[in-house]
Amino acid sequence: MSTFEFLLQGIVIAAQPMNLLYALIGVTLGTAVGVLPGIGPALTVALLLPVTYKLDPGGSLIMFAGIYYGGMYGGSTTSILLNTPGESSSIVTALEGNKMARAGRGGPALATAAIGSFVAGLIATLALAFIAPFVVKLALVFGPREYFALMVLAFVTVSSAFGDSTLRGLTSLFIGFALAIIGIDQLTGQARMSFGIPDLLDGIEVTTLAVAMFAIGESLYIAAQGDLGPDKVEAVKGSVWMNRQDWARSWKAWLRGTAIGFPIGAMPAGGAEIGTFLSYATEKRLTKYPEEFGNGAIEGVAGPEAANNASAAGTLVPLLTLGLPTTATAAIMLAGFQQYGLQPGPLLFATNPQLVWGLIASLLIANFMLLVLNLPLVGLWVKLLTIPKPWLYAGILLFATLGTIGANPSVFELGMLLAFGLLGYVMRIFGYPIAPVVVGLILGPLAEQQLRRALAISQGDVTVLFTSPVAAVLLVIAAAALIVPLILRARGRGEVLSQLAASED
Amino acid sequence: MKQFFLASILAGALALPAVAADYTIIAPANPGGGWDQTARSIQSVMQSEGISGNVQVQNVPGAGGTIGLAQFASQSAGNANALIVGGYVMVGAILTNKSPVTLNDVTPIARLTGEYEAIVVPADSPLKTMGDLVEALKKDPGAVSWGGGSAGGTDHIAVGLIAKAAGVDPTKINYIAFSGGGEALAAILGSQVTAGISGYGEFESQVKSGTLRLLAVSSAERIAGVDAPTIKESGLDVVVQNWRMVAAAPGLTDEQKAAVSADIEKLAKSAGWQETLKTKGWQDTYLAGDAFKEQLAKDVSATETVLKDIGLVQ
Numbered sequence: 001m002s003t004f005e006f007l008l009q010g011i012v013i014a015a016q017p018m019n020l021l022y023a024l025i026g027v028t029l030g031t032a033v034g035v036l037p038g039i040g041p042a043l044t045v046a047l048l049l050p051v052t053y054k055l056d057p058g059g060s061l062i063m064f065a066g067i068y069y070g071g072m073y074g075g076s077t078t079s080i081l082l083n084t085p086g087e088s089s090s091i092v093t094a095l096e097g098n099k100m101a102r103a104g105r106g107g108p109a110l111a112t113a114a115i116g117s118f119v120a121g122l123i124a125t126l127a128l129a130f131i132a133p134f135v136v137k138l139a140l141v142f143g144p145r146e147y148f149a150l151m152v153l154a155f156v157t158v159s160s161a162f163g164d165s166t167l168r169g170l171t172s173l174f175i176g177f178a179l180a181i182i183g184i185d186q187l188t189g190q191a192r193m194s195f196g197i198p199d200l201l202d203g204i205e206v207t208t209l210a211v212a213m214f215a216i217g218e219s220l221y222i223a224a225q226g227d228l229g230p231d232k233v234e235a236v237k238g239s240v241w242m243n244r245q246d247w248a249r250s251w252k253a254w255l256r257g258t259a260i261g262f263p264i265g266a267m268p269a270g271g272a273e274i275g276t277f278l279s280y281a282t283e284k285r286l287t288k289y290p291e292e293f294g295n296g297a298i299e300g301v302a303g304p305e306a307a308n309n310a311s312a313a314g315t316l317v318p319l320l321t322l323g324l325p326t327t328a329t330a331a332i333m334l335a336g337f338q339q340y341g342l343q344p345g346p347l348l349f350a351t352n353p354q355l356v357w358g359l360i361a362s363l364l365i366a367n368f369m370l371l372v373l374n375l376p377l378v379g380l381w382v383k384l385l386t387i388p389k390p391w392l393y394a395g396i397l398l399f400a401t402l403g404t405i406g407a408n409p410s411v412f413e414l415g416m417l418l419a420f421g422l423l424g425y426v427m428r429i430f431g432y433p434i435a436p437v438v439v440g441l442i443l444g445p446l447a448e449q450q451l452r453r454a455l456a457i458s459q460g461d462v463t464v465l466f467t468s469p470v471a472a473v474l475l476v477i478a479a480a481a482l483i484v485p486l487i488l489r490a491r492g493r494g495e496v497l498s499q500l501a502a503s504e505d
Numbered sequence: 506m507k508q509f510f511l512a513s514i515l516a517g518a519l520a521l522p523a524v525a526a527d528y529t530i531i532a533p534a535n536p537g538g539g540w541d542q543t544a545r546s547i548q549s550v551m552q553s554e555g556i557s558g559n560v561q562v563q564n565v566p567g568a569g570g571t572i573g574l575a576q577f578a579s580q581s582a583g584n585a586n587a588l589i590v591g592g593y594v595m596v597g598a599i600l601t602n603k604s605p606v607t608l609n610d611v612t613p614i615a616r617l618t619g620e621y622e623a624i625v626v627p628a629d630s631p632l633k634t635m636g637d638l639v640e641a642l643k644k645d646p647g648a649v650s651w652g653g654g655s656a657g658g659t660d661h662i663a664v665g666l667i668a669k670a671a672g673v674d675p676t677k678i679n680y681i682a683f684s685g686g687g688e689a690l691a692a693i694l695g696s697q698v699t700a701g702i703s704g705y706g707e708f709e710s711q712v713k714s715g716t717l718r719l720l721a722v723s724s725a726e727r728i729a730g731v732d733a734p735t736i737k738e739s740g741l742d743v744v745v746q747n748w749r750m751v752a753a754a755p756g757l758t759d760e761q762k763a764a765v766s767a768d769i770e771k772l773a774k775s776a777g778w779q780e781t782l783k784t785k786g787w788q789d790t791y792l793a794g795d796a797f798k799e800q801l802a803k804d805v806s807a808t809e810t811v812l813k814d815i816g817l818v819q
Contacts, residue, residue, distance in 0.1 A: 143695055185656075186682055189655065198568065198602075201602060456679060459648070
């Protein structure tokens with residue numbers, strides 16, 4: 001049978017009423033846990049595993065897939081409306097999305113996130129169905145040195161994309177690096193900068209830092225302003241829906257986000273966050289409205305949201321073809337497979353085609369359901385912003401704290417949440433961007449580990465970093481991204497650039 | 506029926522804090538890993554076999570299980586309803602992290618499962634047998650890069666033992682730690698490292714499909730259904746097993762200890778547990794009482810020796 005016939009057969013299986021119900025339960029639960037900071041899809045699937053033991057394998061896996069997609073989407077709602085990223089992959093969404101929401105454009109922001117997620121999910125799921133075996137071969141080409149080159153590229157593009165001042169952006173990034181060093185060094189097992197505190201041995205949790213910096217810092221900032229707060233939040237200005245210009249600016253960003261997110265999700269050491277960073281940086285470079293970035297540019301929401309959903313589908317590529325779980329949720333889904341005596345891997349497509357294609361088809365259906373579930377709710381969600389500030393921010397604090405406690409019941413974790421909240425507040429007062437801190441915490445350890453792995457494998461020979469074709473190309477792109485603006489400036493076009501930089505304020 | 510189903514899902518999703526549980530099991534790791542799966546398997550078998558009416562699993566991740574262990578030892582003292590899952594990796598982590606809380610601060614009940622290590626190379630590797638690999642290692646230890654799980658874990662310890670048995674300086678081994686067997690698998694498949702080492706289950710489907718060549722397993726005897734010699738057969742006296750256990754809280758009375766031990770024995774002997782072992786591909790290594798205590802002490806001192814040899818523990 002051809003791929004296409006398999007897929008059709010899968011859709012028939014997934015469209016059975018019971019399976020549709022599982023998919024609906026999955027996306028609803030997934031959206032709910034995505035909204036709560038801290039509690040992620042991984043924990044939810046783990047909690048449901050014993051419950052689903054009695055169900056048939058197809059049904060429960062369909063439900064898990066729904067939770068996974070739902071969780072990826074749900075995080076964006078709180079990011080946009082409350083500046084509180086529910087998941088680490090929706091941190092970037094908060095940057096532009098929340099600015100849009102404050103300018104009364106929360107509706108279009110939510111809509112472009114929902115539709116972008118749908119478009120990306122659709123394309124990426126189809127890509128999963130048709131080109132998974134090829135993508136996985138490509139992903140395996142990526143060894144430590146290629147990952148390191150990718151990280152270098154990410155640093156160069158990302159540090160220039162966040163905030164108005166490069167110096168301030170880099171300062172924030174290095175605060176993130178410093179925090180990233182804390183904890184057990186992965187390659188040697190030795191503790192660094194943990195000062196004998198056991199809770200620090202595992203390093204600083206990304207979601208704790210993100211929730212603290214964004215939600216707690218923001219709440220403190222608003223509270224400190226008292227009634228004098230200048231930025232009056234307008235719940236809705238203009239239409240709740242996207243206008244013609246919104247569509248025109250969104251669709252390319254969706255496609256680019258998908259193209260960036262899917263392959264990065266498919267890489268064994270990738271991760272949804274990296275795709276969102278790169279997508280944001282790309283959109284900022286390509287936009288025709290650079291002055292809007294930092295003030296609520298719709299591309300800055302559309303691209304990263306598409307990227308994070310595309311990478312969710314990408315994650316399933318190594319899971320289904322190699323049996324290789326690359327995220328916590330994928331690891332639990334693997335446990336789900338094993339619960340039914342199925343071993344994901346190169347043989348799964350051959351031994352259990354119904355199940356694999358049923359799963360892929362149900363991803364398509366879950367994707368439709370997310371859109372159906374979320375678009376009508378956009379009008380309701382934006383009403384959240386009409387809640388009086390004291391109530392709203394009290395609620396945000398409550399959710400942030402609950403989420404952190406739910407994920408890791410520890411007093412120390414709560415202390416860190418408050419401490420980083422204060423740090424976020426101080427940085428905000430002095431005009432330092434906070435997103436690069438989180439970026440540093442996520443990318444710093446990846447870059448360090450991959451560099452050290454590459455050098456360990458080569459026994460200290462630095463030239464290996466440039467001799468792989470893939471790594472060389474990535475490094476050349478990174479160098480170009482760094483040098484070209486300098487050359488342009490030197491040739492007298494600097495005024496334009498600095499003007500652009502100034503207007504980003 | 507549907508309402509019941511929905512209600513049970515909601516109850517499952519909302520029941521984060523333990524509500525009057527007969528047993529609360531701490532899984533000292535993130536959801537999805539081996540300890541988490543062990544804890545959740547115990548949970549479902551205990552409930553389905555009627556050993557306990559209500560079992561909750563709580564994840565307290567971090568630092569090779571030592572965070573969960575420390576929390577368990579301090580908060581559950583004297584509580585006969587509290588259990589923690591642990592294993593060989595925890596033994597190593599306690600030593601490398603200089604954890605103030607050790608397995609002496611809890612009440613180990615029984616070893617439950619085990620998994621042997623497998624050594625693999627990519628299918629196109631010039632190394633055909635374990636002997637070839639050992640030869641290469643003897644010639645230039647640094648040129649043989651080993652991809653495996655976290656530093657100081659079972660995989661790393663096994664490589665240290667192999668080097669020592671082969672007469673190679675264990676501090677010279679080139680062990681590349683990945684954040685889990687999965688990420689290591691990708692590096693092995695992409696021929697980024699010379700050889701890979703991890704639990705057999707991580708490699709099973711790749712070995713069956715022929716993309717990886719299985720050189721040896723770390724058991725004492727050949728494993729039924731696995732077509733590979735043991736490390737012992739290649740002349741190196743190395744047997745490593747990544748076992749997992751369950752422990753109870755410190756400060757229990759003898760009666761309480763006996764009651765918990767009886768429940769765990771019932772679990773280990775049940776048909777449901779045997780079925781779970783089969784589907785997960787875990788070996789049954791049930792060992793309880795004084796025999797387990799003795800074995801545990803032996804494992805701890807052997808691990809300490811090898812970690813010192815590798816240079817991870819001073």
